Amino acid sequence: MRGQNPGLGNLNGDEWYRLRSAVQQIMMRPQAVYAYLPFTNQVTQSLINHIKNETQRDGQVDMRRVAGRWSLESAGNTVFEKRLGALGDNIKWADRLVDVNKEIFQLSARMKFGFPFYRYFKMPQWKRMIELEDTFYAEADKLMDEAIEKLQSKENPENLLFASCLINKPELNKRDIKVIMLSLFADGLSTTAPMFVYNLFNIAIHKDIQERLRKEINEAVGKDEAIDVAHLQKMPLLRACVKETFRFFPIGTEISRIPTKDVVLSGYLVPAGTPIDINTNVLMTSPKFFSDPLKFKPERWLRENEKKEQAHPFAILPFGFGPRMCAGRRFAEQDLHVTLAKLVQSFDIDHKHEPIRQIYETLLLPAGDCRFHMKPL
Template sequence: MNVSHVYSLRLYNKHLVTVCGSALPILRPTASQCCVCRRLRSTGVFQSDDFTTVKAPKPFRDIPGPRGLPYLGSLLDHRIGRFKNVDKYQDSLIWLHDKYGKIAKKTLAGKTTVHIFDPDYFRTVYQHEGRIPYIPPLLESVQLYRRKRDMSPGLGFTNGEEWYRLRTAVQKLMMRPHEVYAYLPFTNQVASEFVDKIENLRNEDGEVKDFEIEMAKWSLESAAMNCFETRLGYLDNSASAEANRMVNSNTVLFEKSTKMKFLLPLHKLVTTPTWKTILDSEDFFAGTGCRLVEETAKKIQTLVDEDKLTENKYMFLAYLLTQKELSFKDVTTITLSLFGDGLSTTVPAALFNLYCLAAHPNVQQTLVEEIRAVVPQQGEITAQMIQKMPYLKAFVKETFRFYPIGLEVSRSLQKDLVIGGYHVPAGTQLEMNNFVLFKKPEYFHEPETFLPERWLRGGSAHNIHPFLLTPFSHGPRMCAGRRFAEQDLYVLLTKVLQRFQVKWHHKEMGQRYQVLMVPDCPARFSFADRT
């Protein structure tokens, strides 16, 4: 029997080796050679890449990639070398794929990561990650901060049964669409006020100064209604200094965390200036969020004591507080995450969506026509209306293809896998860098054309690999806030287009790396009254 055949089977079930141990020619095994393997393939347990396309898995050390210096690896490349502009970190990943192919490994400051660039490889990872996938932290700085401040780590910074406990407690509340629809009145209210604010802040060219900051205030105001059912006043023209400081604190966190990614981890030994700045910023942001949680929890307790708490009051926090699996620390961190995460995800996504509208007037007009056919000019946007706007959803999805927010989906492997013909051992940190493939003709028809129609029924999407475009990840570790983020985008874009024609008169908007991707230029949209 082929050595690779035996080896691959041992990786998953050592007992199968004896079942498949009949005398076979030493050739690449085919589906007809073993009835057990045919059954395994038919159930999706094995992919062909696991053992049928290679003679034997090559060792981990043979995975190609830049060698660099001992321990430092490629760190100097990102400090003084070819990729020293970390704002364009994405270019280094594109280079890695172009030079080494579908799988490569790279070391930065003692941490070795395997990068994969093939949707079939992504499928292999997802199909073998099990009930409880493990992920490395997106922001190690936040993980360290929460540990230092004795906070619950939260969903994004924990693994194993601890993560499963938290996820189970919030699954119904955050991941089911009909549960999230209950928050639509809040989303409508804040989005309507934000559109009014755009109209009032426009200059003679129709532009809004520091529009990205105003968008961040919209995100916090909307999230505060979802989490606390309270208005912060961040959309007021005389918004408090707290609003600006909250936005700035989040910006500082991501800018400094990006810098730390390409530094030696001295902050783990001493309080470096960069780490001190992060601590100060997080103290303010988390402190404000924690205060809001505590104030709302007291209001809920008062209503309970007076037997006045109704099902439609303080829905988010009241639900979490009734989950016996969650401590108050857990409740605080989960709420804090939903409150603040939109600043680094939904806000840049909304800015890229607005840019794509401005850059493609024909697409904007098609979307306007769909909105006019479904949504009345006055009144709230309902769940039924959103369900009747497939072009809106296709447009948002196509924007994620053109302007991805994340450069990777990460996993920490909990079992040995064979990926791309290489043995990748358990414990390896792995990044699925799908964005590299988003504009390649082998994966997308007319990849350089912004074409929302590809995602509609009857479009070319039926030929697109299902594991290629996954902006919210996939499987059990899918982003818990996905439904809230999508709802925010759908409502905001609809209300903006009902009121304005979105235009752009400046250089093309690109992307820069700040752990996640953000616009590389000021968001200078022109909002013209729609007739």
């Protein structure tokens, strides 16, 4: 099965443009993403209940493990329009997929910087990679086939959610649909889930910010009330915290492009076809662009802040930029905003271990003890 379902992000040229064009309108418009708020609220409530059940005797919860389950459950709503049970009856299945995905990224990181023996011999690491990818794709394939069969020929096409709209596009064949679905389903495990952990960590260790956040959220929405668009617009500090966490804990290592024509960059002629890597992580911690760059300061992004920094727009690009910007950006941001708001409202969040660090595993993923104290309020 390996290679039959490449992710959208791994495609280039005309095939990438054709598939990206098919999802552009139904994924990047805010109104399309807002339609998922009721489902996001449901998953968030399941997460709150799950955390209460997962709390150990010492009051701690392994949020790295829980974040993976949450990511799968959220993706199930978007990609398959169904609940997967990753926060309930299907926890063992979810944990297995999370572990398989993690090992794939670990092996990819080792092979990326080692001599590519796998191009000439079937090395043990390469065989293991194929085995893991087959395992992950097999599970995803079952879900995709079920969704395609269930959601085809839905009525009222103008009111369809993302998956239904995608499946009922006549210009897309089954393989096209699976490429897009697989990208959305898998990407959150390695991007949104770790960002969720990083946000919790920053909120946990900055108690003053956590209290300000709780005040802002409680004033915007009732504790037992579902979050809607109007509520989210009243949470500028929350959005600032998420943006500052993107700066403080970047997931990617670079933004890569291959120019189709000669271009001059900083006085250097770069011939067409030359791979270019932009390391924005260096820019995000540079005092040239940010004051106190090694300090977590969400207020730097608040409009009402008299000392609001006018950061260069290209100094922080967590979702990339231009036509290849992450197609799932609005879904990821909405999931983070709603979930973090309700967790801050429902728990006093604390982290009493050594600071969480980052480790290179193809992406920059959490390293260290990710157990959090989650005290119900």
